[in-house]
Amino acid sequence: MTRTQKPGILVYCPAKERWQIQKIDHSYDLHCGDCFEIKVGYEYIPCRIELGCEWLLYLRETRFYLHPKQKYEVKVD
Structure with a gap:
């Protein structure tokens, strides 16, 4: 893991019909092409x-x- 990468959890949100990454301090929706x-x-x-x-x-x-x-389990910037 690089210094800028942090652990997170990839979960599906049925209300938004999209995947999200949840981190300790916040979560955000993923879009096509996100790496x-x-x-x-x-x-x-x-x-x-x-x-x-x-x-x-x-x-x-x-x-x-x-x-x-x-x-x-995921790692993201």
């Missing part, structure tokens, strides 16, 4: 969020579909 790192196993991998038929992440060359009832 951050998501924890997979024991490491963080850079990714980009997009909206197709469903919200998904692009992890390197792989699509990863997000489950709205799941929370994910």
Whole structure:
């Protein structure tokens, strides 16, 4: 984690129909093309969020579909 990156939690907000990153001091909505790192196993991998038929992440060359009832650990600037 770089000095500017802070841990957060990626959660789905059904009222807004969009994913949010919640940090200790605030939360904010994500938009298509936003980039951050998501924890997979024991490491963080850079990714980009997009909206197709469903919200998904692009992890390197792989699509990863997000489950709205799941929370994910992330690192963001």
